[in-house]
Amino acid sequence: MRSPLAFFWKHCLLALGFCASGTVWAAHAYAQFGDIRYPSGFSHFAYVNPEAPKGGEVVLVPPTRQSNFDKYNPFTLKGSAPPSMLGMMFDTLLVGNMDEPTTSYGLLASDVSVASDRLSVTFQIHPQARFHNGDPVLATDVRHSFERLTSKQAAPQYRTYFGEVKKATVLSERSIRFDFVRPNSELPLIVGSLPVFSHKWGLEGGVLKPLDQMVMDIPIASGPYRIGRVQFGKDISYERDPAYWARDLNVRKGQFNFDRITYKIYKDSTAQLEAFKAGEFDYMQSFIAREWARAFTGRAFDRGDLIKAELAHGNAGDFQGFLFNTRRDKFQDVRVRQAIALAMDFEWLNRQLFYNAYSRVRGFFVASDFEAKGRPGPDELALLMPLRSVLPAAVFDQDVPQPPQTALDPASGQTLRDHLRQARDLLKDAGWTYRDGALRNAKGQAFKIEFLDSSGSMGRVVTPFAKNLEKLGIQVQYKVIDFALLQKRMDVFDFDIISNRTVGSEAPGTELLERYGSRSADVEGSGNVIGLKDQAVDALLDKAVSATSRPELVTSLRALDRVLRHGHYVVPHWYGGVHRVSWRSKAFARPAELPRFYQPEKLVTTVWWSPNAKAMSSTVPTAPAAKVSNKAP
Known part of the structure; x- marks a missing residue:
């Protein structure tokens, strides 16, 4: 068996740190930070x-x-595809495993080569790879899949996810190169996760249908x-x-x-x-x-x-919370968002409803190395200081915000009443005061919140939360709707607050651009549910996706977590171990x-x-x- 290290040393000049052929990595697998567990031929x-x-x-x-479900196409925005279709039917160039979070091995690709300048990756397609119709999987099919998924006919998250891939070039029948906008050690993994389908999928009478018109066409995958x-x-x-x-x-x-x-x-x-x-x-x-x-x-x-x-x-904890739609005027003031979060009594919920089964979500990267703690250290400050003009002073001179905690014994800590007093003062500072039976702004408009849910399971949580909010004069409506309607309203950002869960990741990266980046905030169907547009967040996202080592990734994500938590964009929920x-x-x-x-x-x-x-x-x-x-x- 030939190990990736043996392959690398054979073809590379150690003193120069790159391959003589212009390739810095050529092997059966690719690791974002160089740690491959399984050798070639495992x-x-x-x-x-x-x-x-x-x-x-x-x-x-x-x-x-x-x-x-109402379609067979999992790549378009409109409608719902059958569950688990992507994993069941579509092979990718590389495939990960359940023991290594930042390493992928060849599936459709028998070999992966990264250029010495890290501005491109080349894949060799496995000669045995076949689609379900018997056709061989060729480089033209891979390019076709990439171009279709990054077109405006596909769901917008694909354009964001592959947004730093400049183009795909067919080099030979079974060789394809992807060029990148900038060096990014995660991009070979991103491109490697591309779902590949036949160029014949959607072909009718010699004419290829637009991707968003392929509804009942059975995918031709591998x-x-x-x-x-x-x-x-x-x-x-x-x-x-x-x-x-x-x-x-x-x-x-x-x-x-x-x-x-x-x-x-x-x-x-x-x-x-x-x-x-x-x-x-x-x-x-x-x-x-x-x-x-x-x-x-x-x-x-x-x-x-x-x-x-x-x-x-050993997973990182899942992030879950009530997410504010900051596109709404009433949620644009950080003091308002912070005040609303003060009204949720997690400790009571955990005792009375959850059998003390959960721990509180505190940050955006739950139970992981990426969770910010205390005040920023020298490594974080190196990233945050250039952004000082666009960040609140609290980011630098205060501990990272923690969710409010209530105590059974008032002498040992704060009570819900204490938190509601703080919330009242924050709302008043933001221009909301109680009069004429409701919390109102200067124009006399009452503060109303609609919580949307598709299962009804959040009702027992929203009910006590709503009672606390009503003590502040906020009018609350809890509405249960069908999941398809909820998804549609989320896609067009027609909501006040929704409950959302994001599966934890051991190496967050490019997907964060779609979740928190400004470019996706106004793109219908994007993962930027909050509507976040923040110069500092964008800069830290840029640092995270361009990290070349695990320590760099940890530092950039801790700084990002810190900035997001000072923004109070969510009411954190809970997680289990x-x-x-x-x-x-x-x-x-x-x-x-x-x-x-x-x-x-x-x-x-x-x-x-x-x-x-x-x-x-x-x-x-x-x-x-x-x-x-x-x-x-």
Whole structure:
């Protein structure tokens, strides 16, 4: 086997620090910070069972709040695609793994080469790569996919995500180069994650449809599954492709083991849980502490037919909170946003509603190295000082803001009443005073807030929050709407406050441009839900995405977290340290070891297998559940 280091030393001049050929990196994998675990020719990832049998069927529900689907195209803004379609059907040039957050290995690409100036990356396409229609995957298909996804016909987040990629150039039948706007060590990973599809997808009568008009056209992709049985808008099955071109490739060995994976969609969360207990599907994840403690119980759990487990993981914590739409005039003053946040009593919620199962979200990079603490140190100050003219003085001379805390004993800390007094004073300073039965501005307009929710689960949180806000004179409306309507209103920024969750990342980077960057603030459908436009934030985002080492990334993100927290753009929620999952015991077998970084639904669909599969060729035992318990957390 040839290791990437051996390859590098053979072809590079150590004293100059770059390759004589002009290539600084050429190997089977790429790591943002140079740390590759698996050498060239490795057999399989450590957390899989390479002998896992193929066969069986598993029935799941979407991990999101999806209530329907109305198209087969996952790349456009309008409408909803079937759940998990991207991961099931579309291969990418590179693929990551669940143990290394900033490293990816060749999938469609058999080799990746980064130029010595870091302004381009070249991929060699695997000669065996095939689409579902039997056509070879060629460099022209890769360029076609890139150009379609960065066009105005695609959802806008793709243009932001690939925004620093200048162009794609076909060098030969199976060789393609991507040129970058500037050096950025993350860009090879970004380009490597490009979903690739055939240039024939959407071709009708020799004419290619615009991407946003491809609604019912079945994608021509190259992934491990194809679309199977469909009850349109409700249920969809993905059928494993027995001729999948990468089935024996090391980055796919022991993965995608079920012959059929079906997703059933329920519009009501209560109906979904009861259906799980009745045996209509095989696995679900719980995000609600009360539900986990009180509803995941019964004879099926007592008999062991249903397993209830809290799976440990090493993930960064998920960010969750109520997000202000700062495009609305009433939320543009930071004092108003801070005052509203003071009215939420997390400690009461955790005691009374959450069974003390959660910790408070404090920053934008939860439970990670990137979370700001105290006052800025010398490394952060080096980034912040050039921005001093556009930052509040508090960024430099005060500790990073913390969510308000209430104490049971008034003598040991502040109470909710103390926080409401602070909120009243902040609102008054911002021009809002209580008169004529409501909190009003100088024009006499009453302060009204609408909370939108698609599941109804936030009602028990909003209700006590609203009562506290009403003590300040703020009128609150809590409105439950269908998820598709909520998504549409979010896409056009027609909301006051919404609850939002972002999965934590061990190496945040380019995706932050779309989430917090000024360029995406007015782009419909973008991830910049807050509507954030801030010169200092943009400058720190620029530092983060151009980091060339882990310490540089940590420093830039801590500075970013600090600036965002001083902006009080959210009312922070809470997070848990485990994945709460439940599954039908006879439906799954799984490796004994869990990977370090994972989302449980992806673990189920890629790594687990059916214990009833006929082609059983391994004696790897089913692992015992981690922290299995039917008691409240």
